[in-house]
Amino acid sequence: MDTLNVELGTRSYPILIDAGLIGRPDVFRQHLPARDVLVVSDTTVAPLYLPALTASLGPRRSVEVILPDGEAHKTLANAARVLDVLIANRFGRDCALIALGGGVVGDLTGFAAACYQRGVAFAQVPTTLLAQVDSAVGGKTAVNHPGGKNLIGAFHQPVLVVTDTRTLATLPARELRAGLAEVIKYGLICDAALFGWLEAHLDELLAGAPAALAHVIRRSCEIKAAIVGRDEREVGERALLNLGHTFGHALESATGYKEWLHGEAVGAGLAMAAAMSRECGLMTADEAARVRALLERAGLPTRIVAVTPAAVREHMGVDKKVLGGRLRLVLLRGIGDAFLTADYPAPALARTLAAHCR
Amino acid sequence: MDTLNVELGTRSYPILIDAGLIGRPDVFRQHLPARDVLVVSDTTVAPLYLPALTASLGPRRSVEVILPDGEAHKTLANAARVLDVLIANRFGRDCALIALGGGVVGDLTGFAAACYQRGVAFAQVPTTLLAQVDSAVGGKTAVNHPGGKNLIGAFHQPVLVVTDTRTLATLPARELRAGLAEVIKYGLICDAALFGWLEAHLDELLAGAPAALAHVIRRSCEIKAAIVGRDEREVGERALLNLGHTFGHALESATGYKEWLHGEAVGAGLAMAAAMSRECGLMTADEAARVRALLERAGLPTRIVAVTPAAVREHMGVDKKVLGGRLRLVLLRGIGDAFLTADYPAPALARTLAAHCR
Numbered sequence: 007m008d009t010l011n012v013e014l015g016t017r018s019y020p021i022l023i024d025a026g027l028i029g030r031p032d033v034f035r036q037h038l039p040a041r042d043v044l045v046v047s048d049t050t051v052a053p054l055y056l057p058a059l060t061a062s063l064g065p066r067r068s069v070e071v072i073l074p075d076g077e078a079h080k081t082l083a084n085a086a087r088v089l090d091v092l093i094a095n096r097f098g099r100d101c102a103l104i105a106l107g108g109g110v111v112g113d114l115t116g117f118a119a120a121c122y123q124r125g126v127a128f129a130q131v132p133t134t135l136l137a138q139v140d141s142a143v144g145g146k147t148a149v150n151h152p153g154g155k156n157l158i159g160a161f162h163q164p165v166l167v168v169t170d171t172r173t174l175a176t177l178p179a180r181e182l183r184a185g186l187a188e189v190i191k192y193g194l195i196c197d198a199a200l201f202g203w204l205e206a207h208l209d210e211l212l213a214g215a216p217a218a219l220a221h222v223i224r225r226s227c228e229i230k231a232a233i234v235g236r237d238e239r240e241v242g243e244r245a246l247l248n249l250g251h252t253f254g255h256a257l258e259s260a261t262g263y264k265e266w267l268h269g270e271a272v273g274a275g276l277a278m279a280a281a282m283s284r285e286c287g288l289m290t291a292d293e294a295a296r297v298r299a300l301l302e303r304a305g306l307p308t309r310i311v312a313v314t315p316a317a318v319r320e321h322m323g324v325d326k327k328v329l330g331g332r333l334r335l336v337l338l339r340g341i342g343d344a345f346l347t348a349d350y351p352a353p354a355l356a357r358t359l360a361a362h363c364r
Numbered sequence: 365m366d367t368l369n370v371e372l373g374t375r376s377y378p379i380l381i382d383a384g385l386i387g388r389p390d391v392f393r394q395h396l397p398a399r400d401v402l403v404v405s406d407t408t409v410a411p412l413y414l415p416a417l418t419a420s421l422g423p424r425r426s427v428e429v430i431l432p433d434g435e436a437h438k439t440l441a442n443a444a445r446v447l448d449v450l451i452a453n454r455f456g457r458d459c460a461l462i463a464l465g466g467g468v469v470g471d472l473t474g475f476a477a478a479c480y481q482r483g484v485a486f487a488q489v490p491t492t493l494l495a496q497v498d499s500a501v502g503g504k505t506a507v508n509h510p511g512g513k514n515l516i517g518a519f520h521q522p523v524l525v526v527t528d529t530r531t532l533a534t535l536p537a538r539e540l541r542a543g544l545a546e547v548i549k550y551g552l553i554c555d556a557a558l559f560g561w562l563e564a565h566l567d568e569l570l571a572g573a574p575a576a577l578a579h580v581i582r583r584s585c586e587i588k589a590a591i592v593g594r595d596e597r598e599v600g601e602r603a604l605l606n607l608g609h610t611f612g613h614a615l616e617s618a619t620g621y622k623e624w625l626h627g628e629a630v631g632a633g634l635a636m637a638a639a640m641s642r643e644c645g646l647m648t649a650d651e652a653a654r655v656r657a658l659l660e661r662a663g664l665p666t667r668i669v670a671v672t673p674a675a676v677r678e679h680m681g682v683d684k685k686v687l688g689g690r691l692r693l694v695l696l697r698g699i700g701d702a703f704l705t706a707d708y709p710a711p712a713l714a715r716t717l718a719a720h721c722r
Binding site: 151331 | 518
């Protein structure tokens with residue numbers, strides 16, 4: 007078992023990575039002592055992994071909430087449903103929630119845990135590549151609002167992340183590709199070597215090779231844990247993890263959270279961030295072409311149909327990085343070198359949107 | 365102007381206390397620089413003080429949400445309404461919320477501020493004695509659930525508390541008495557001198573004498589600020605501030621938040637906590653009688669009609685101090701000496717409930 011720690015003082019926690027962890031009672035016995043647990047999952051994941059997880063939880067009181075699958079269900083109403091179940095079962099402040107699923111289940115469960123009795127423990131058991139490399143780590147919890155992605159939420163760290171890499175064997179190819187967008191993102195932000203590794207090993211990843219997947223999960227978690235450890239509340243550096251996300255979130259909310267997987271929208275957002283960085287003269291044409299080529303090889307969308315540039319720009323205006331009425335963006339000086347800036351020419355953004363959306 | 369600080373490192377903030385502060389633009393200019401502000405108030409307070417507050421806010425963008433008055437409206441649905449308005453107006457992470465009202469408005473506004481974009485600034489402008497001495501200070505935010513009081517919430521500190529003591533001139537007598545319950549609570553927890561002062565000066569307080577009111581506001585805030593500074597997240601000592609509240613919250617939720625003011629329920633809860641402490645042999649009969657006498661002189665209920673002992677006990681079971689399935693209670697070793705314990709005879713609790721409820 008591979009173990010990484012997210013170092014946050016009294017809020018530190020381990021990320022455990024291995025094949026078959028969901029079926030190991032010792033893992034949950036050791037790291038999650040709560041007597042009462044509420045497992046939140048969705049209609050896709052629960053039939054696959056909930057029985058094994060429940061068996062591993064042993065003889066405690068375990069209650070389940072199964073949500074419909076998909077980003078459109080990451081709503082305040084569904085978080086309220088989780089809270090209703092906690093209260094109906096008279097769970098105390100010493101209970102724990104467990105999120106078994108992808109980013110939607112993880113974000114929503116974490117937000118419910120943050121709000122219940124002003125904060126109770128929760129564990130992430132991510133079952134998609136995207137959640138394993140990104141959303142399950144770092145304590146950003148949220149639900150969506152029709153007006154904008156993740157606008158209602160809390161910083162609330164899990165007490166444990168259990169990444170069972172065997173779950174990737176059942177992950178649909180579309181979901182695997184979506185997860186790769188976040189891995190490519192880490193390379194672009196701060197790790198040119200990872201980006202180069204991805205260029206060399208993408209076919210193995212797309213074929214689901216366990217060793218290759220374990221490598222990118224481990225490296226992604228290392229990068230994210232280090233950044234979160236230095237800037238838990240996104241006062242500075244953590245904003246870099248939003249590379250591609252300002253574009254991506256706007257696509258998701260403009261389409262009612264119904265058409266794009268989050269990782270797909272991030273993939274398109276990375277293409278736009280690279281193109282705009284090139285447009286602003288920050289990045290070479292060669293590097294921008296490498297970004298685009300890797301995203302295309304990964305099967306990620308790099309062009310948007312059926313959303314107008316104006317609609318995307320409108321939805322970008324509610325991004326959490328707006329400051330003093332000015333939208334800040336994460337751009338690239340090169341592969342492995344991202345930075346946050348409000349200092350870009352508005353026409354460059356307009357041209358980027360016009361070139362990618364129609 | 366009297367200024368106290370709540371010392372919480374980077375989350376420290378001032379409590380400003382004086383007559384007429386709502387009408388002073390310099391106070392808000394200096395302490396609340398946000399360009400966009402959302403003021404939340406209720407149908408009772410807004411007609412009295414919102415115009416003066418808005419004038420003091422100067423030439424910024426100011427939006428208002430006016431909620432119906434009363435504990436029954438401290439709901440997740442109304443917090444969601446505040447969030448909807450923030451998003452509809454495209455407020456950024458650098459906005460601020462202002463709670464103008466009593467504890468209901470303050471708790472709900474603080475919770476909305478905690479959840480919006482994972483946390484934005486908010487200021488408390490408490491207009492009831494209860495909010496000025498207690499709920500506006502310390503960063504406990506929450507909404508009620510039909511199943512239990514304050515079960516959905518967050519720890520989220522305000523950036524500023526503006527206590528305009530002139531607002532007490534318009535406070536109904538019933539609300540003034542409710543606020544006194546929390547002041548009596550502070551004396552009982554840790555300040556026998558304050559309790560004695562209240563015995564000597566209660567008539568002045570009930571008559572609304574400004575100097576007497578200013579004294580108890582100041583002293584209450586001092587006590588609360590010190591305890592919160594030592595134990596922000598209620599790992600230990602802060603639980604003492606819940607003296608009387610486990611009983612009180614159960615009364616409120618058992619009656620659908622419609623019949624009791626929070627302070628009235630706390631008053632009845634203090635009477636029960638003292639009686640139970642006497643029942644357990646912790647407190648002398650003389651001291652228990654002094655507690656009861658002061659509560660009665662303050663016009664607070666010390667006996668409950670139309671709620672059965674069984675109903676109160678049932679609702680106490682969802683209290684946030686339940687640990688390992690066991691209800692912990694704050695009891696008294698004497699006036700000025702409260703402690704938290706799970707070690708009490710269950711029959712003593714049953715006898716206390718039977719003696720006070722019918």
